[in-house]
Amino acid sequence: MQDIYEDILRLAAGKIRQRIRAGDYASHTAGLGKGKLQANIAVMPERYALDFMRFCQRNPKPCPLVGVSDSGNPNMFTLGQDVDIRTDVPSYFLYEHGTFSREIHDITTLWQSDFVAFALGCSxxxxxxxxxxxxxxxxxxxxxxxxxxxxxxxxxxxxxxxxxxxxxxxxxxxxxxxxxxxxxxxxxxxxxxxxxxxxxxxxxxxxxxxxxxxxxxxxxxxxxxxxxxxxxxPQVAIEQARLPICITHKPGYMLITDVDDDAEIPVIAHSNS
Amino acid sequence: MQDIYEDILRLAAGKIRQRIRAGDYASHTAGLGKGKLQANIAVMPERYALDFMRFCQRNPKPCPLVGVSDSGNPNMFTLGQDVDIRTDVPSYFLYEHGTFSREIHDITTLWQSDFVAFALGCSxxxxxxxxxxxxxxxxxxxxxxxxxxxxxxxxxxxxxxxxxxxxxxxxxxxxxxxxxxxxxxxxxxxxxxxxxxxxxxxxxxxxxxxxxxxxxxxxxxxxxxxxxxxxxxPQVAIEQARLPICITHKPGYMLITDVDDDAEIPVIAHSNS
CATH class of the missing domain: 3.30.2040.10 (PSTPO5379-like domain)
Structure with missing residues (x-):
């Protein structure tokens, strides 16, 4: 495991996402993708998305919003090249009705056509x-x-x-x-x-x-x-809201974006869908 | 007019909003409410609000989101004490199907139960x-x-x-x-x-x-x-989107908030609905 980490440590953000997507790396992301913004993730049905975005806007210190997907589109194009939120996080937590259900490494089969994915900045x-x-x-x-x-x-x-x-x-x-x-x-x-x-x-x-x-x-x-x-x-707020379904990253197992750590805005140049 | 401006110039943000609400002041807000954040306004039906919020999140330099109302609630409680977005802007522009319709000083009679109001930072x-x-x-x-x-x-x-x-x-x-x-x-x-x-x-x-x-x-x-x-x-984007109805502030005639100009976050302490 340590060997794989040492290997991953040398890769650029996009290459690390490819390795994670391929199932070759499923551990924490601390120290990886040097100089790039890492993000907390929350995925939920569209009918909760406007309220969740309002929650983030009103609580920007705990919930600094750095990206939001189009409804049903798993490609978070403002955060990097070819970022697929169904596969590019090393590990996910599935919550059902506010309760932790299970840990999974790929949410492709759980993805719904009304899902919206949120990315929040991290410490x-x-x-x-x-x-x-x-x-x-x-x-x-x-x-x-x-x-x-x-x-x-x-x-x-x-x-x-x-x-x-x-x-x-x-x-x-x-x-x-x-x-x-x-x-x-x-x-x-x-x-x-x-x-x-x-x-x-x-x-x-x-x-x-x-x-x-x-x-x-x-x-x-x-x-x-x-x-x-x-x-x-936001994880506590999501649990209390008892959404029928919600998926988050596993704490410490973040999305590694292509956005520079010290970028003025969390949007890569030439973003498009 | 100049006399009224000189008079208003000395007032605190909350008092200025009261004067505007009472119909006693309906001019531009440059220089008013010293040290407080002023905001561009856009009001639209809830069904467009999630996309508009995504537009702001993806374009934070032209569209720095500083406040979002609850759906149907004209009180923008995160931006100040008793901020009523139907009455507290000196002048509004009404757009119908993407076309400028008319200027109005109070949108109380136009307010709909599904309206969402957005406030964006200004220069x-x-x-x-x-x-x-x-x-x-x-x-x-x-x-x-x-x-x-x-x-x-x-x-x-x-x-x-x-x-x-x-x-x-x-x-x-x-x-x-x-x-x-x-x-x-x-x-x-x-x-x-x-x-x-x-x-x-x-x-x-x-x-x-x-x-x-x-x-x-x-x-x-x-x-x-x-x-x-x-x-x-965002005004150009809103026109191009041809929303059936949308209300903005008249350029230069902004909402004066209680948020300090140099605040870290655009949310007043003890915000609640």
């Missing part, structure tokens, strides 16, 4: 920028999943979509808080600036050592816990 | 930022309308919405082009960085002295014409 983008600026991120250095918490910050509802904002936590040196805010604010398509830093209880988090998702991560005396809006937020 | 925001940085903008200093041109840059289509990107031109000193790009790029909700600078013919503009909308504006020997994506683009 990989600003994490890369922080690392380039010399920040060390504990969960990456220790090969763990970032700790995530249900906060008491409510999202702005749209139709059936509502619920708490989920936040991810990274411990940052006290002296560099303003710097981390300034850097991440430059990436509105990747959750933007933190939503909170300091006392976790102020956003309803009782115990920083027991995250709701991911792995507990230490905060040393010279560090402050910094919280960003998290892409798990 | 006032980055123009203010440029003026604060010491740029002089000819059309503002001479009380003219910025010159706008149909370019040969195609938008990315969505459903019935397509067409050329309309661009606005401001003449900028050669030595300050990079600065103007950097400043306006900071405002993705207000068209962002320019789409072109230099030779107008490269984007299909034959004669810089004959704009398709607005007033011709001089470009001196030490200046370069700089082109930004323009909010007239």
């Amino acid at each position: 990989f983008t600003f994490e890369h920028a922080l690392m380039r600026a010399g920040f060390s991120l504990w969960h990456i250095e220790n090969d763990k999943t970032v700790p995530m918490f249900r906060s008491n910050i409510e999202t702005v509802a749209a139709g059936p979509f509502s619920g708490p904002m989920v936040v991810s936590m990274r411990a940052i040196n006290k002296s560099r808080i303003q710097e981390v805010i300034a850097i991440s604010r430059k990436f509105p398509l990747a959750h933007g600036a933190p939503v909170h830093w300091g006392d976790p209880s102020e956003i309803g988090i009782k115990n920083i050592d027991t995250p709701d998702w991911g792995d507990a991560s230490p905060v040393t005396d010279d560090q402050v816990p910094v919280f960003w809006a998290c892409g798990v937020t | 006032f925001t980055f123009e203010h930022a440029l003026m604060r940085a010491g740029f002089s903008l000819w059309h503002i200093e001479n009380d003219k309308t910025v010159p706008m041109f149909r370019s040969n840059i195609e938008t990315v289509a969505a459903g019935p919405f397509s067409g050329p990107m309309v661009v606005s031109m401001r003449a900028i000193n050669k030595s300050r082009i990079q600065e103007v790009i950097a400043i306006s790029r900071k405002f993705p909700l207000a068209h962002g960085a320019p789409v072109h600078w230099g030779d107008p013919s490269e984007i299909g503009i034959k004669n810089i002295d004959t704009p398709d909308w607005g007033d011709a504006s001089p470009v001196t020997d030490d200046q370069v014409p700089v082109f930004w994506a323009c909010g007239v683009t």
Whole structure:
């Protein structure tokens, strides 16, 4: 497995998608497709799509919308050359009536003529920028999943979509808080600036050592816990909305697009259907 | 009229909307509601709303989406306190089957239970930022309308919405082009960085002295014409789509929101329906 990862690591985004589509790679995408935007995915019937888009527009920090397919068209042409959302994500989660049903590696047989696919920006983008600026991120250095918490910050509802904002936590040196805010604010398509830093209880988090998702991560005396809006937020909203059918990516197993990580807009030149 | 403008100039955004709603002010909004985001408006039946939202998502520079109403609800609660889109814009244009029908100051009697209202960011925001940085903008200093041109840059289509990107031109000193790009790029909700600078013919503009909308504006020997994506683009797309009914703001007569001009996201705290 490690050998395959090392091999994939050297490939360009389009080639990686081909390997995933062929069934040759079905693992996480952290570090892959260097310099390209990776995206969270949600696929749902068209009758929910307008409300879900409104939900994303009203909650742009947890749900930074970077792409939307035409109804029934699995080709997400604004995000890259030949991006087939039925096959190009390494692993998918199927939800039925708001409940996790099963994990699958290809949704071709599940695809419906009224499906709309959404792509949302993810934290990989600003994490890369922080690392380039010399920040060390504990969960990456220790090969763990970032700790995530249900906060008491409510999202702005749209139709059936509502619920708490989920936040991810990274411990940052006290002296560099303003710097981390300034850097991440430059990436509105990747959750933007933190939503909170300091006392976790102020956003309803009782115990920083027991995250709701991911792995507990230490905060040393010279560090402050910094919280960003998290892409798990729309997954919780989708579960609460109890859609008859909805498909998401498996967390960490993202769509790798052809859009540059630092692009001003998430649309490749000469997009067409 | 000038007296009323001077009076309105001192008011906060919410108070200005009240005056507009009461029918006490029905003129342009340039310079009003200092420091608050102003927005282009488009109102259409729900059956076109998903495609229009996709059009905005795919063309974020001409169509920076800053707000979307619930279907049938004229209260745009994410943009401010008590924002009624039927009454709070100084003047509206009604289009029927893609053709301009008439100008009206209140759309209450036209409002339908399936209407969705969209608010799009406008150039006032980055123009203010440029003026604060010491740029002089000819059309503002001479009380003219910025010159706008149909370019040969195609938008990315969505459903019935397509067409050329309309661009606005401001003449900028050669030595300050990079600065103007950097400043306006900071405002993705207000068209962002320019789409072109230099030779107008490269984007299909034959004669810089004959704009398709607005007033011709001089470009001196030490200046370069700089082109930004323009909010007239969605109006052209809407006309081409020949919707049975669509209502827009009258150009220059915008919605004044409670959102700060430099806010990270266009959503006021504690938004709720």
